[in-house]
Amino acid sequence: MTTPNIGLPNSGPPNDSVIHDIGFRHYDGPRLGRGWAFRSLLLETLRGAFGLGRPAKVKIMPWVLIGLFTVPAIVIVAVVILTGGQELPLTYTQYPIAMSLLVSLFLAGRAPYAVSRDLRDGIMPLYLSRPIKRQDYVYAKLLGLAIAVWIFIATPVTVLLIGALLAKFPVRDQLLGWLGGMLMAAVLALLITSIALTLASFTKRRGLGVAAVLATLVLLSGFVSVLVSVVTMQRSGSTGTYFAVLDPYLLVDGLSAAWLGVDPQNDFAQPDGALGTLVFTTALVVIVAGMVAILLRRFRKVGGV
Amino acid sequence: MTTITTSGLTKAFGSVTAVSNLTVELPTGVVGLVGANGAGKSTLIKMLLGLIPPTSGSATILGFDCLTDGLRIREVVGYMPESECLPLDVSATEFLVHMARMSGLPASTGRERAADTLRHVGLYEERYRPIGGYSTGMKQRVKLAQALVHDPKLVFLDEPTNGLDPAGRDDMLGLISRVSSDFGIAVVVTSHLLGELERIADHVVVIDGGVLQRSTSTADATQLSGALLVEVTDDADAVMARLRDLGASVAAGRTPGSFAVELTDESLPAAVVAIVAELGVGLVRLQRRRHHLSEIFETSGVTS
Amino acid sequence: MSTIELVGVSRWFGNVVAVNDVTMTIGPGVTGLLGPNGAGKSTLLGMMSGFLPPSSGTVTIDGIAVWRNPAMYKEIGLVPEAEAMFDSMTGEEFVLANARLHGLADPHSATVAALEKVEMLEAKARRIGTFSKGMKQRIKMATALVHEPKVLLLDEPFNGMDPRQRMHLLALLQQLGTDGHTVLFSSHILEEVEDIAGTIEVVVAGRQAASGDFRSIRRLMTERPHQYSLSSSDNRALAAAIISDGSADAVSLTAQGLDVQASDFGRFVHALPRIARDAQISLFDVTPADDSLESVFAYLVAR
Numbered sequence: 081m082t083t084p085n086i087g088l089p090n091s092g093p094p095n096d097s098v099i100h101d102i103g104f105r106h107y108d109g110p111r112l113g114r115g116w117a118f119r120s121l122l123l124e125t126l127r128g129a130f131g132l133g134r135p136a137k138v139k140i141m142p143w144v145l146i147g148l149f150t151v152p153a154i155v156i157v158a159v160v161i162l163t164g165g166q167e168l169p170l171t172y173t174q175y176p177i178a179m180s181l182l183v184s185l186f187l188a189g190r191a192p193y194a195v196s197r198d199l200r201d202g203i204m205p206l207y208l209s210r211p212i213k214r215q216d217y218v219y220a221k222l223l224g225l226a227i228a229v230w231i232f233i234a235t236p237v238t239v240l241l242i243g244a245l246l247a248k249f250p251v252r253d254q255l256l257g258w259l260g261g262m263l264m265a266a267v268l269a270l271l272i273t274s275i276a277l278t279l280a281s282f283t284k285r286r287g288l289g290v291a292a293v294l295a296t297l298v299l300l301s302g303f304v305s306v307l308v309s310v311v312t313m314q315r316s317g318s319t320g321t322y323f324a325v326l327d328p329y330l331l332v333d334g335l336s337a338a339w340l341g342v343d344p345q346n347d348f349a350q351p352d353g354a355l356g357t358l359v360f361t362t363a364l365v366v367i368v369a370g371m372v373a374i375l376l377r378r379f380r381k382v383g384g385v
Numbered sequence: 386m387t388t389i390t391t392s393g394l395t396k397a398f399g400s401v402t403a404v405s406n407l408t409v410e411l412p413t414g415v416v417g418l419v420g421a422n423g424a425g426k427s428t429l430i431k432m433l434l435g436l437i438p439p440t441s442g443s444a445t446i447l448g449f450d451c452l453t454d455g456l457r458i459r460e461v462v463g464y465m466p467e468s469e470c471l472p473l474d475v476s477a478t479e480f481l482v483h484m485a486r487m488s489g490l491p492a493s494t495g496r497e498r499a500a501d502t503l504r505h506v507g508l509y510e511e512r513y514r515p516i517g518g519y520s521t522g523m524k525q526r527v528k529l530a531q532a533l534v535h536d537p538k539l540v541f542l543d544e545p546t547n548g549l550d551p552a553g554r555d556d557m558l559g560l561i562s563r564v565s566s567d568f569g570i571a572v573v574v575t576s577h578l579l580g581e582l583e584r585i586a587d588h589v590v591v592i593d594g595g596v597l598q599r600s601t602s603t604a605d606a607t608q609l610s611g612a613l614l615v616e617v618t619d620d621a622d623a624v625m626a627r628l629r630d631l632g633a634s635v636a637a638g639r640t641p642g643s644f645a646v647e648l649t650d651e652s653l654p655a656a657v658v659a660i661v662a663e664l665g666v667g668l669v670r671l672q673r674r675r676h677h678l679s680e681i682f683e684t685s686g687v688t689s
Numbered sequence: 690m691s692t693i694e695l696v697g698v699s700r701w702f703g704n705v706v707a708v709n710d711v712t713m714t715i716g717p718g719v720t721g722l723l724g725p726n727g728a729g730k731s732t733l734l735g736m737m738s739g740f741l742p743p744s745s746g747t748v749t750i751d752g753i754a755v756w757r758n759p760a761m762y763k764e765i766g767l768v769p770e771a772e773a774m775f776d777s778m779t780g781e782e783f784v785l786a787n788a789r790l791h792g793l794a795d796p797h798s799a800t801v802a803a804l805e806k807v808e809m810l811e812a813k814a815r816r817i818g819t820f821s822k823g824m825k826q827r828i829k830m831a832t833a834l835v836h837e838p839k840v841l842l843l844d845e846p847f848n849g850m851d852p853r854q855r856m857h858l859l860a861l862l863q864q865l866g867t868d869g870h871t872v873l874f875s876s877h878i879l880e881e882v883e884d885i886a887g888t889i890e891v892v893v894a895g896r897q898a899a900s901g902d903f904r905s906i907r908r909l910m911t912e913r914p915h916q917y918s919l920s921s922s923d924n925r926a927l928a929a930a931i932i933s934d935g936s937a938d939a940v941s942l943t944a945q946g947l948d949v950q951a952s953d954f955g956r957f958v959h960a961l962p963r964i965a966r967d968a969q970i971s972l973f974d975v976t977p978a979d980d981s982l983e984s985v986f987a988y989l990v991a992r
Contacts, residue, residue: 104505104568107498107536111460111489120486133479201472206531209434209464210487211456388816419852521726550725551986567885574726579879618958619853640904655971662966667958671975 117212118220119161125224129190141189146235149182153236157243164251167249168240170345172261173336175240176233176268177345180329183272184297186232187225192289194225200284204379218275218375222277228267237261268332271364272297274371275328281378301327308348321356324349325363334360386413386572388539389395389433396428403428405595411573415565415592417576417586417603419678425595426575429639430541434459447538460489463532463540467575470528473517475504477508477527480516485575488535491595495534502534506560522553531561539571540564544582546581558585583607593680597661606681609673615657616643616670627660628653645674691764691839691871692716693737693752698746700732708733708747709895715873719866721886722875725990730875731770735752736765737873750840763791766833770844773823775820783817791836803835806861808854820900822849830858841865841877843874847881859885883982891989893918898989903982908954910988914938915954916978919961920946922971930968936960946974 131139156170170178198204207217241258245251279296280289304327312320324330328351337344338357344350351360389411396404402424420426431437433446435455444451449458470481478499485495503512506526511519516527525545532540545561546554556646562585565572582589583603591598599606617624621642627632633656634647646653654671661668693715695857700708708729715737724730735741736748739755740760748755755761775783784803788796804810807827817825826849833841839861863885866872873890876882882889882905891898899906907915921927924947928940930950936957939950951957965972978984 105498105501106569107490109494110491111535112491113460113489114456116489116491117487120483134475138474197472197474202468202470203472204470205464205466205468206470206484207487208436209459209462209466210484211459211489212487213456249424305407385592475895548726551723551879551983552725552990554877577849577855578878578880579852580878654973658962658965658972662962665959667955668962668972668975669958670977671972673974679852679856682856 094275111211114213114216117210118216119219120132121207121212122224122227123268125194125221126228128193129228131226141185145182145186145189146232149179149186149232150236150239152179152241153243157246158237160243161247165247168244169242171342172237172240172257173264173333173340173342174345175237175261176265177329177333179236179300179337183229183233183268183329184294187229187272187276188290188294188297190225190228191273191280191293192283194221195277195280196283196286196289199281200286215376216238216371216378218379222274222372222375225277226266226269226273229273230266232267234262235264237265257342260336260342264332264336264340267335267364268328271328271332271368274368274375278371279373281375284318297328301329303327304330305346321348321350321352322359324351327361328367331360331363331367335364386632387411388413388416389444389446389573391442391444394429394432394439394444395441396432396437396536397440403595404432404439407592407595407597408442409590409597409600411590412588413571414587415572415585417582417589418573418592419577419579419582419589420592420598425592426543428542428595429592430464430515433541434462434464434491445511461538462537463535463537463570465528465532465540465542465545467543471516474515476515477503477512477530480527481530484531486535490535498534498536499530505533506530507556507684513527521548522550522556525549525553525557526560529557529564533564533568537570539573540570542574544575544577546576546578554581561585576579579682583678589678603678606678607675609675611648612674613646613648613654614638614643614670614672614674615646615668616640617661618642618667618669620664620666623664624657624660624666627664628657642669648673690717690869693840693871693873694747694749694752695737695743696747696749698733698736698743698748700729700736700741706895708736708743708892711892711895711897712746713869713897713900714892715890717866717869718888719862719872719874719886721882722892723877723879723882723889724875724892724898725894725980727894728892730892731844732934733892734767734844734873734875737840738765738842740767740959762908763836764839766836766838766841768826768829768833768841768843768846770848772822774828775818777816779814780804780814780820780824780828780831781813782815783828784835787832788835793836796835799835799837800831801916803831806834807831808857808921817957823851823854826850827854827858828854839870841870841872841874843872845876846874847876847878855881875901879982879986889982891986893990893992898992903985904980904991907980907985910950912986913979913988914952915957915980916984917949917951917957918943918946918974918976919949919972920974920980921965922973923968924939925967926968927970928965930970934960934964948978 082250127133130142153175156168160168176183208214241254244254278294279292283289308320311323314324326333330346332352333344333346335350336342338351338360351357387410391407391409392408394404418426432439433451433557435451435458438452446458447461481499481503482495485499486492490498506529508523508526511523516524525608529545542561546557549557558581561572561574564570586603588602589606590600619642621644625644626647628635633653636645638644647658657671658668695711695713698708698711699706699834720844722730732741736743737755739758742756750761750764753761781800781804785796788799792800802815807825807830809827811830812824817828826846826990830846847858859881862872862874889903919927924942928942928947931937931940936953937949937951941948
């Protein structure tokens with residue numbers, strides 16, 4: 081809104097000077113509501129996981145890890161092309177399981193950043209006074225971070241595809257394999273993110289959160305591997321494989337074998353027949369649902385207005 | 386015009402009743418909310434924001450039902466919490482843009498309004514630095530900005546001057562007055578400091594133990610009382626004696642040279658001036674005493 | 690009777706000088722310690738209570754140095770600003786523990802007496818973790834009072850308390866001052882300081898800006914003309930009369946009446962009633978506009 085020209089009387093032609101009103105502007109435009117707010121929080125979490133929109137210092141860890149995680153894929157692809165191999169030594173579904181330590185490192189760094197930081201800052205009253213519901217916060221954080229982890233895993237897996245195509249492997253097989261890899265990457269991302277976020281939500285201190293997530297994922301892997309080996313040695317048959325559900329990586333490894341019919345990274349993770357598949361799938365659903373339930377409960381208690 | 390109406394609003398948590406049978410109408414302008422801290426105040430705000438349902442009774446805010454229209458309410462209402470709530474590693478600009486979007490503003494509108502709002506609360510170059518380096522006064526301004534960025538019709542300000550030094554309090558109180566008078570946004574401000582509320586509130590609501598004690602306009606509560614405060618440079622006793630000779634009721638004040646005269650007669654102020662001029666003493670003060678909000682707490686037996 | 694004395698006291702933390710060459714004497718009665726945020730008030734209180742040594746200068750109570758002198762702790766009660774407390778203890782347990790630590794002969798009755806003074810008897814059995822901010826402050830006050838010290842040091846003691854609690858505890862402090870205790874409290878709420886403090890000490894960025902009764906301090910500010918607000922039956926005529934009288938520097942007409950600036954305070958206040966009477970103008974309101982602690986403080990900080 082501008083004030084009209086004020087031409088002084090008897091001073092000749094009116095001048096073009098104006099004083100603009102830069103007071104508080106009201107807003108009568110659209111208010112995009114809950115869906116938009118949810119989307120914004122999800123995107124903010126996703127970008128934050130890669131340090132986007134933050135100072136350079138915060139970008140170092142995630143991008144270094146992406147590099148470290150992708151380099152072996154590049155190496156594999158280079159070797160295959162140069163030596164004229166006929167197939168990828170690590171498949172699209174096996175790669176993330178083989179390199180699980182790096183995945184755990186990435187997640188351990190980003191989960192506390194997504195959640196512990198909010199708890200420490202006490203930002204919940206600001207979110208809760210906005211047009212979202214409490215559960216939206218949990219779901220937006222979970223999906224945002226899970227998508228970030230999925231992108232993390234998908235990067236080298238896609239590099240494998242590019243390499244396979246460059247090496248002139250049969251296109252259809254490779255594409256199907258890659259799609260399977262993408263699917264299992266998504267399943268893995270959702271599973272480990274839900275576990276990591278739940279752990280991180282119990283502490284305000286980032287360092288503690290990082291340690292807790294890392295310890296849980298890494299130690300769990302080690303412990304469960306030993307457990308499965310011991311049980312397999314003690315009792316013949318496939319009882320041992322059921323214990324694989326306790327480790328998220330082995331669980332997904334087994335599920336990729338059961339659902340897609342591919343070779344698992346670890347033979348002992350192969351579920352035993354239909355019952356095994358059922359148990360593995362149920363375990364997946366129960367764990368994710370359970371973690372989400374704990375998260376919802378956790379954020380119902382904290383951060384009241 | 387009424388912004389908030391409650392009717393028998395009650396909230397109980399087990400055996401503890403945080404808000405008890407509250408029936409009150411809040412007008413537009415600046416409304417001060419005073420009372421015992423803790424449970425009652427924050428529970429009331431949560432109910433008005435539609436975050437928790439009442440045990441019984443009802444409330445409407447800006448025409449929306451608090452029980453059913455929570456999301457709509459939170460689109461058009463702002464909240465400035467008392468607690469520490471700002472992320473310390475991002476700049477005020479970034480934080481405010483994020484908050485604008487979380488309130489439902491489209492991307493470009495959010496950016497523009499964020500920049501504008503920071504200017505209105507008085508943050509200039511600082512806005513590009515991380516919030517962790519801000520002083521208390523600057524942080525309070527950022528908190529206020531996020532409550533205003535989406536052009537709410539009403540804002541809840543919870544103890545906005547907490548932690549500020551006198552100059553900072555002054556600035557914040559001026560800003561709050563402007564939010565109401567210049568920006569045209571209704572304000573509900575909670576405070577423990579009655580002096581502040583006398584200064585900026587148009588209406589005051591006193592709640593204690595979840596129960597309504599008083600709801601009154603500030604003007605009504607700070608009316609002129611029937612006393613005249615006088616302060617002279619010296620010879621106060623002589624002046625008082627002369628006034629008593631005229632039949633006036635005079636009581637000595639706390640500081641030397643000051644006293645209070647009961648205004649039974651409209652000619653008394655003139656009489657005081659005449660006596661003071663005649664005795665050749667200096668007149669430092671001649672003031673009609675006003676009632677204070679603090680009297681509500683002294684007389685009504687408010688307990689905590 | 691106890692007197693706190695600081696002589697040439699400075700305190701630095703690396704290159705940050707929190708307190709810069711301060712000399713002050715705090716005697717019995719209530720003294721207000723004022724200053725902007727970061728001025729060094731908490732540091733001063735820390736040194737007076739024996740928590741910090743001065744980097745230079747001496748801090749004594751009745752001539753005895755406070756630092757590293759546990760015998761002095763009996764005489765001092767401190768209400769610090771810090772919020773962190775033992776959430777798992779009950780209010781009563783906490784005060785009782787303090788009573789015992791002071792080696793009191795009858796810790797239980799001292800605890801009850803202290804809790805009663807701050808009106809926390811009813812809530813004494815609840816855990817501190819469940820307390821509101823105001824309740825935590827009151828427990829802090831109780832622990833500072835339980836051993837009936839001669840010197841009471843309080844850092845923003847009423848933060849978080851509701852109006853009635855504030856009024857009650859202000860009255861308590863006032864009573865302690867009248868009884869001869871030395872009470873020093875820092876606060877940003879100048880109305881309250883004005884109410885109960887006889888003297889004030891103002892610090893700005895580590896330096897001592899002023900000390901004494903605030904009205905006298907105002908009189909000392911001769912470079913600032915006094916501001917007055919007047920209203921009368923004929924403001925314009927009054928304005929003209931004041932100008933021609935020559936006792937004021939400047940007069941402006943406002944919506945409410947007149948704003949007057951007078952360098953010579955004494956001359957103006959003596960002239961005013963005479964002027965009004967001679968011009969036959971009725972004075973309705975004569976208010977010194979910058980005689981409040983708030984104005985005096987603003988002037989001191991702005992120097």
